Amino acid sequence: MNAMMAREIGEWTKEKLEILAEYLGGEEYGGGFAYATKRARGTYYIDAFAGPGKCRVRDTGEEVDGSPLIALKVKPPFAKYFFFDSDPEAVKALRYLITQDMLDMLSRVTIIAGDCNDRIGEALAQVPQTAPCFAFLDPEGAELHWDTIVRIAQHKRPNRIEVLVLFPYDGLVRLMPRDPSKLVHAHIIDRVMPDPEEWRRIYEARIKGVLSAREARRAFADMYRNGLLSLGYQYVPPLRVVKGPRGPLYFLAFATDHHVGLKIMYDVFNKLRETISQLYLFERSYEDEY
Numbered sequence: 001m002n003a004m005m006a007r008e009i010g011e012w013t014k015e016k017l018e019i020l021a022e023y024l025g026g027e028e029y030g031g032g033f034a035y036a037t038k039r040a041r042g043t044y045y046i047d048a049f050a051g052p053g054k055c056r057v058r059d060t061g062e063e064v065d066g067s068p069l070i071a072l073k074v075k076p077p078f079a080k081y082f083f084f085d086s087d088p089e090a091v092k093a094l095r096y097l098i099t100q101d102m103l104d105m106l107s108r109v110t111i112i113a114g115d116c117n118d119r120i121g122e123a124l125a126q127v128p129q130t131a132p133c134f135a136f137l138d139p140e141g142a143e144l145h146w147d148t149i150v151r152i153a154q155h156k157r158p159n160r161i162e163v164l165v166l167f168p169y170d171g172l173v174r175l176m177p178r179d180p181s182k183l184v185h186a187h188i189i190d191r192v193m194p195d196p197e198e199w200r201r202i203y204e205a206r207i208k209g210v211l212s213a214r215e216a217r218r219a220f221a222d223m224y225r226n227g228l229l230s231l232g233y234q235y236v237p238p239l240r241v242v243k244g245p246r247g248p249l250y251f252l253a254f255a256t257d258h259h260v261g262l263k264i265m266y267d268v269f270n271k272l273r274e275t276i277s278q279l280y281l282f283e284r285s286y287e288d289e290y
């Protein structure tokens with residue numbers, strides 16, 4: 001990948017980016033986090049899996065902004081941005097894009113080339129206790145350790161850092177074979193899940209046929225939501241499922257201590273539910289999210 005690289009995405013990935021853009025708000029979207037916090041002395045954005053900045057939709061070639069560019073375009077801007085990526089090429093591409101197109105934002109940006117799980121403290125150390133802060137945690141698979149979420153959630157109180165987290169349900173279930181003697185990735189799943197006993201309970205119930213695939217999916221989502229609640233967050237709405245052409249792919253989990261944050265996110269979910277569901281050829285029911 002080079003400085004002009006774009007991340008290849010499926011059409012469904014646009015849903016996540018749209019939710020992020022709508023939630024952060026700013027001029028183009030009106031309202032959102034940026035508007036709600038505009039009187040704060042400074043606001044902070046952490047993107048633990050930032051990517052190269054640009055995405056290209058696989059089937060159509062359409063180019064869309066990735067999460068860091070979405071956040072950089074929010075008005076009023078965040079005081080500081082922390083972008084992590086473990087892929088040096090993605091880091092290079094992101095830095096190039098910002099330098100080329102958004103030079104005025106560069107002084108607000110810290111790009112950390114490395115594993116966010118190891119280095120999240122470098123960003124947290126710069127987030128003041130009183131400042132509103134939003135973290136987007138967007139792993140591809142099992143790269144986001146639950147401990148990292150714990151550290152983010154414990155950094156400040158009473159208003160914890162708001163998080164929008166991708167819980168890569170489909171990828172994790174693929175690591176759970178029907179034959180439990182073939183379960184070789186338990187240590188990886190342990191790192192990612194909030195509760196090592198609970199995921200095993202769900203897994204066992206699923207392979208014994210006590211839970212259907214759908215019930216197991218719901219149980220995993222509830223487990224993740226309960227994990228966020230156990231960190232002290234006041235509001236964790238039911239996780240939103242994102243589907244690809246072959247079915248549910250991942251969940252988006254949102255956690256906040258602020259009722260305004262919760263309201264904005266519900267508005268975003270409601271606003272997007274019609275338009276996004278039309279992207280898919282199969283029926284989708286919001287009430288029946290997961």
Ligand SMILES: C[S@@+](CC[C@H](N)C(=O)[O-])C[C@H]1O[C@@H](n2cnc3c(N)ncnc32)[C@H](O)[C@@H]1O
Pocket residue numbers: 007017048049050051052053054055065066067068084085086087090114115116117138139140143
């Ligand atoms: C799903 S992509 C992120 C996409 C990005 N948020 C966007 O909107 O375009 C995941 C990114 O995380 C990076 N990554 C994987 N493991 C990581 C880790 N442990 N720490 C930081 N970045 C990581 C990958 O190189 C990849 O660019």
